[in-house]
Amino acid sequence: MAFTFTPSNQKKINEILPRYETKQAALLPILHLAQEQHGYLSPDVEEAVASLLGLPVVKVREVTSFYTLYEKKPCGKTPIRVCRNLSCTLLGGREILEYVRQKLGIDVGESTPDGRFRLDSVECLCACEMAPMMQVGDDYYGPLTKEKVDQILKEGRK
Amino acid sequence: MNELILSKRFNLKESHKLQTYLSTGGYRSAERALKTMKPEAIVEEVKVSNLRGFGGAGFSTGMKWSFLPKERKKPVYLVVNADEGEPGTFKDRYIMEKDPHLLIEGILITSFAIGSHKAYVYIRGEYVKSYRILQGAVDEAYAKGYLGKNIFGTGFDLEVMLHMGAGAYICGEETALLESLEGKKGFPRLKPPFPAIIGLFGCPTIINNVETLSCLPTIIERGGKAFADLGCEKNGGTHLYSLSGHVERPGVYELRMGTPLRDLIYKYGGGIRGGKQLKAVVPGGMSAAVLKANEIDVGLDYESLKKAGTMLGSAGIIVMDETTCMVEALLVTARFFAHESCGQCSPCREGTGWYYKVVQRIYEGKGRMQDLETLMSIPVNMGGNTICAFADGAAMPFSSYPVKFREEFEQHIREGKCNPTKENHAYAYH
Structure with missing residues (x-):
């Protein structure tokens, strides 16, 4: 089924487009909107966005496949991104990742069967002062302990 | 202050x-x-x-x-x-x-x-x-x-x-x-x-x-x-230093350009966590060459750190204590560069991936002594051969860890395990 933007997102797009010098420059923000609406960027979405901006689909595919924040397949709603970079590793980030994996019963790159979470192990989120840390949805959490992870996941399930 | x-x-x-x-x-x-x-x-x-x-x-x-x-x-x-x-x-x-x-x-x-x-x-x-x-x-x-x-x-x-x-x-x-x-x-x-x-x-x-x-x-x-x-000579103003790792008080510290690295760690950062000994410091974000504990009497400004063979970079200071496995620290570093290389230039795309694989092999206890020579040669062929400075940034840590902590890398290869924690790294990194 062809993808279409909701009326409210279409309105947002109509506001975004004239602010950029070229249509293509609006690609990243429009893909962010599309992902917010659809959950991930399916080939349908890529085609719809390409035709909206007058771009070849391959120009959109190049972008969706280059950037890590764009999801290319169906996935859990809330992303959990556990930092795996140096400061977090030094302060127990690996144990935290292992604990989150066990707790959710899924591996890195997978989503929970109830569709609530998806789990990623990511490079530096630039919050090393709160190491070991992770991002759940929009928010940063740290320094993490197993107890804090329990609490955060419980809140996230609500 | x-x-x-x-x-x-x-x-x-x-x-x-x-x-x-x-x-x-x-x-x-x-x-x-x-x-x-x-x-x-x-x-x-x-x-x-x-x-x-x-x-x-x-x-x-x-x-x-x-x-x-x-x-x-x-x-x-x-x-x-x-x-x-x-x-x-x-x-x-x-x-x-x-x-x-x-x-x-x-x-x-x-x-x-x-x-x-x-x-x-x-x-x-x-x-x-x-x-x-x-x-x-x-x-x-x-x-x-x-x-x-x-x-x-x-x-x-x-x-x-x-x-x-x-x-x-x-x-x-x-x-x-x-x-x-x-x-x-x-x-x-x-x-x-x-x-x-x-x-x-x-x-x-x-x-x-x-x-x-x-x-x-x-x-x-x-x-x-x-x-x-x-600030200090040729470095105007103050600078926000991001301090993290094994210190008592990680955080952002605004200090005069040229403040000694030792002062940042011990005076402002409260020293090493749990009273442990300092082992190594990355002074300017991951792309900077690593410093040993006896190299921290250096000013945090562009010229002083360059003279010390590293760089101020983005002023992200990562502190490592005596329990740190330097092979693991380099592994995390190499994985980062391999993951983030955009893939446009082959010396960087291939070099970072290859380097990561070699460090991973050493970390997992399957290293060979000649791997150390490979680790020395890869960054030489990456630096200066690409469109942007990413490969040069990767080359700095890549060519400093195995030199400054060579004994630890050799021990890893010889014994297949890690010096400070005496444990075998059986698990794979992903």
Whole structure:
């Protein structure tokens, strides 16, 4: 089924487009909107966005496949991104990742069967002062302990 | 403690609000600059101030601005690099969330100085909170006439637009950032032409880091000379140092340029956690060469750290204590560069991946002595052979860990396990 933007997102797009010098420059923000609406960027979405901006689909595919924040397949709603970079590793980030994996019963790159979470192990989120840390949805959490992870996941399930 | 310029509002209540900013002297520098100064005079003050780009390269800001063409046939853009991503660095996030108007005032003064009427702020996609707070501040500034049309009644117009990235370290490289802003994958551009001549949408463009621009109100308020005097030779002002790892008090510390690394760790950071011994320090973000414990009597400025064989970079200082496995530290570093290489140039794409595999083999106890020679040769073939500085950045840690901690790497290869923790690394990294 062809993808279409909701009326409210279409309105947002109509506001975004004239602010950029070229249509293509609006690609990243429009893909962010599309992902917010659809959950991930399916080939349908890529085609719809390409035709909206007058771009070849391959120009959109190049972008969706280059950037890590764009999801290319169906996935859990809330992303959990556990930092795996140096400061977090030094302060127990690996144990935290292992604990989150066990707790959710899924591996890195997978989503929970109830569709609530998806789990990623990511490079530096630039919050090393709160190491070991992770991002759940929009928010940063740290320094993490197993107890804090329990609490955060419980809140996230609500 | 030295005088605070950049972080003086961080601990105020509602520090991100316009009202707080105005009641503590905010937007007065911009008003003075727009009403009483000529753009060329501002550029001169910035040159005198010895302000250097705080994104990592440390290039003279005034010099960068003066590369703009004298004849203006096309619009000029200011692009703010808020794509903070260098591991160990988190200072720009503090500015955007705790004192966003300081950045906006810096953007306003800079735009006036370089003759730009449109500024883009490119923020990394994960910084949702920073984005919201900064957008809130931009909205406030528009509402009160600090942005928009006819600012301070001077006839000067400025539009500021926030733009979210989507998760790619390379987009912090200024020409990759421009590509990304134009809606493309983040492949760095060949230089020359430099962005000051052909930048965003083919127009002259100045790209500056968040912290760099946040220095502008102080430079206008006190003059370039006074700003230069706050720092050390050739390094003007103060700097936000991001301190993390095995220290008692990690965080952002605003200190005079040239402050000794030892003081940052022991005096300000409270020393090593749990009274342990220091083993190693990364002084300037992950792309800097690692220092051993006996190399920390060095000033935190561009020249001193360069002389010590490393760099100030983005001033992200990562501290490692005696329990740290240096093979693991390098493995995490190598994985980062392998993951973030954009893949455009083969020496970087292949070199970072190959290097990571070799370190992984050593870490997992399957290393061979000749692997150490391989680790030495890969960075030599990467550095200087690519379009952007990413490979040179990777080459710095790649060629320092196995040299400075050679015994530990040899032991790993000989015994298949780690020295400090005496445990075998049986698990694979992914």
